[in-house]
Amino acid sequence: MVKNIPKSAATPLERTSRLLDLVPYISTHQGISLVDLAKVFEVSTNQMINDLTTLWMCGLPGYTPLELMDLDFESGFVTIRNATTLARPRSITHEEGVALVLGLDVLRSGISAERTDLIEAITSLSERIARLVNLPLALSASSDINLEVTTLVKEAISHRSGLQISYHSLYKDEISERAVLPLEMLESQGYSYLHAYCFTALDFRHFRIDRIKSAKSANVEKPSTTPPISPEKIVFAVKVVRPTRDVAERFQEPNLEAGTVFKSSSFSQHWISRSVLASGGAIELLTPAEIRSELAKNATMLLSRYEE
Amino acid sequence: MSRKSERLINLTIALLATKRFITKSEILKTVEGYEGSSESKDRMFERDKDDLRSLGIEIEVGTFDPLFNDEAGYRIKQERYQLDLGDVTPLEISLLSLAAQAWQGASLDDAAQRALVKLSSLGIAIDEANLPHSVPFLSDEGLDIPKITRAIAEHQILEFTYRNYDLSLESRRVVPIGLSARSGYWYLAGVDQSIEQVRTFRLDRVIGTFTVKKGPKKFETPENLDLENLFERVKNINAVIDVRRGKGTSLRALATSMKSIGEWDQVEIPIIDIKSLSALILWHGDDVYVHSPMELRQIIISSLKEISVTHG
Numbered sequence: 083m084v085k086n087i088p089k090s091a092a093t094p095l096e097r098t099s100r101l102l103d104l105v106p107y108i109s110t111h112q113g114i115s116l117v118d119l120a121k122v123f124e125v126s127t128n129q130m131i132n133d134l135t136t137l138w139m140c141g142l143p144g145y146t147p148l149e150l151m152d153l154d155f156e157s158g159f160v161t162i163r164n165a166t167t168l169a170r171p172r173s174i175t176h177e178e179g180v181a182l183v184l185g186l187d188v189l190r191s192g193i194s195a196e197r198t199d200l201i202e203a204i205t206s207l208s209e210r211i212a213r214l215v216n217l218p219l220a221l222s223a224s225s226d227i228n229l230e231v232t233t234l235v236k237e238a239i240s241h242r243s244g245l246q247i248s249y250h251s252l253y254k255d256e257i258s259e260r261a262v263l264p265l266e267m268l269e270s271q272g273y274s275y276l277h278a279y280c281f282t283a284l285d286f287r288h289f290r291i292d293r294i295k296s297a298k299s300a301n302v303e304k305p306s307t308t309p310p311i312s313p314e315k316i317v318f319a320v321k322v323v324r325p326t327r328d329v330a331e332r333f334q335e336p337n338l339e340a341g342t343v344f345k346s347s348s349f350s351q352h353w354i355s356r357s358v359l360a361s362g363g364a365i366e367l368l369t370p371a372e373i374r375s376e377l378a379k380n381a382t383m384l385l386s387r388y389e390e
Numbered sequence: 391m392s393r394k395s396e397r398l399i400n401l402t403i404a405l406l407a408t409k410r411f412i413t414k415s416e417i418l419k420t421v422e423g424y425e426g427s428s429e430s431k432d433r434m435f436e437r438d439k440d441d442l443r444s445l446g447i448e449i450e451v452g453t454f455d456p457l458f459n460d461e462a463g464y465r466i467k468q469e470r471y472q473l474d475l476g477d478v479t480p481l482e483i484s485l486l487s488l489a490a491q492a493w494q495g496a497s498l499d500d501a502a503q504r505a506l507v508k509l510s511s512l513g514i515a516i517d518e519a520n521l522p523h524s525v526p527f528l529s530d531e532g533l534d535i536p537k538i539t540r541a542i543a544e545h546q547i548l549e550f551t552y553r554n555y556d557l558s559l560e561s562r563r564v565v566p567i568g569l570s571a572r573s574g575y576w577y578l579a580g581v582d583q584s585i586e587q588v589r590t591f592r593l594d595r596v597i598g599t600f601t602v603k604k605g606p607k608k609f610e611t612p613e614n615l616d617l618e619n620l621f622e623r624v625k626n627i628n629a630v631i632d633v634r635r636g637k638g639t640s641l642r643a644l645a646t647s648m649k650s651i652g653e654w655d656q657v658e659i660p661i662i663d664i665k666s667l668s669a670l671i672l673w674h675g676d677d678v679y680v681h682s683p684m685e686l687r688q689i690i691i692s693s694l695k696e697i698s699v700t701h702g
Contacts, residue, residue: 103508136396140400141403145422170472173474176446180535184528188525192522200521203481204485223528223572252640255674256637362697366701377697377701381694388680388691
């Protein structure tokens with residue numbers, strides 16, 4: 083019972099808000115158990131009993147049994163009568179509306195264009211909600227994640243079954259076919275990752291979900307127990323020629339000035355040389371010497387194509 | 391503290407049930423829970439009104455008869471109080487509960503869940519057939535989203551420090567008009583007050599927090615502004631680029647057209663930000679060749695010259 087930490091310490095205002103929302107909820111869920119009701123509102127059962135006891139004393143001025151709300155929860159199941167004034171759910175707040183509009187938009191971006199029924203329903207809903215919170219069409223959210231891929235990945239994790247994925251490796255700029263055994267999904271810095279055993283690499287790998295181009299279920303064997311050959315990290319040194327935001331973000335080095343020298347490391351030689359190329363002369367790679375001379379050769383060769 | 395909640399509920403019920411405006415003295419006399427001296431009752435009532443308003447409940451103020459200078463009266467209009475989304479279908483309810491899941495673990499998770507409770511109070515059954523099983527998630531890394539969206543709704547000014555391309559820090563004053571999450575980043579579009587033009591900012595490049603200031607007296611959303619496409623690649627020059635077959639997946643993802651020319655494919659990519667596009671082209675090395683525009687070709691050529699000289 084670590085989860086469901088009772089929020090009974092909430093302020094009187096939060097409690098008032100909950101009480102107001104309880105009445106319409108019970109009205110459409112007559113006979114719901116106390117335990118379930120407490121779960122929906124994320125409070126302890128005791129707090130829920132307190133809440134219901136308070137509500138039971140509320141009503142219209144006069145406060146005779148005729149004017150009070152009629153709540154019954156002694157049996158452990160909750161019913162409500164005589165609560166017409168508060169029976170309709172409250173309008174949504176600004177914050178709630180923003181959450182729904184952005185949530186709907188990111189949901190839409192993951193649905194395939196053929197599902198016009200869903201897309202139309204989402205469009206109509208977000209227009210209606212955006213109007214309620216006075217934000218006509220100012221909000222949008224999209225995700226590069228393919229929901230079909232996510233669904234297959236989740237199924238594979240729960241069934242402990244294998245997947246054949248086609249994966250875009252950014253550093254090598256290649257799309258490779260791999261058989262994997264999915265273990266879990268992770269989230270980090272705004273991206274979703276699949277942690278899986280990869281039968282191509284014979285090791286555990288993280289795959290960015292948005293770079294999985296397609297997936298289908300596949301039979302896989304047990305992961306190999308032979309220890310994988312762990313690749314060595316390549317240490318490299320860079321000198322800043324011109325400080326740019328691009329370099330700061332790419333190498334995660336916030337404090338840059340012309341002449342600054344910093345060291346970093348990567349598992350991928352591709353990543354190092356591509357990153358220096360992409361920085362467009364704003365930095366100089368000092369070491370390793372092999373990558374440096376390869377870069378110079380590469381740049382001269384590329385240049386010759388433009389000078390033909 | 392249950393007395394306070396009880397009084398607020400009773401006040402809400404009384405103000406909702408009344409058709410006409412009811413005066414403060416009527417309220418203090420009839421609504422349960424107002425006790426003590428008349429000043430303390432007064433103070434209690436003033437605070438209660440503010441509290442209900444902070445919960446998003448609109449309390450109307452009016453008089454019985456405008457011809458006489460009567461005491462002010464209060465009421466809550468049922469149609470303003472209650473949720474009105476028109477007819478909501480079971481499919482829509484299911485989509486909304488999926489939409490709320492997108493916030494799992496992020497800042498608006500609680501708000502999304504509260505909204506769901508209200509929506510399920512409509513008593514509409516859920517239709518889960520034929521729906522996606524999951525939803526992409528939204529991650530906001532501690533961003534105060536409601537602060538920004540309120541500023542959009544009310545045309546307020548947001549002041550913040552921004553890291554420019556050359557790493558210099560600049561303070562900006564912007565009337566925000568749009569907020570967008572895409573490709574793992576949050577973007578804010580707004581009218582930069584110092585140049586009176588629309589600019590887009592990536593929010594992880596904002597240093598520190600936003601300060602909200604009163605907006606300009608007359609703010610009009612710029613004309614011809616396509617709000618829906620604010621963050622899309624529109625109305626720009628296209629770059630014409632050859633990409634080696636089987637390569638350049640990230641560049642192909644940006645292309646608006648593609649035709650095969652033997653070992654290469656020729657793609658057209660709208661230029662939103664020439665700096666980031668040229669970095670992406672350089673990243674792809676000899677798998678890419680730029681035909682046009684001239685400006686982009688020049689950037690690539692001079693970058694390559696510089697790289698070849700510094701490393702030679």
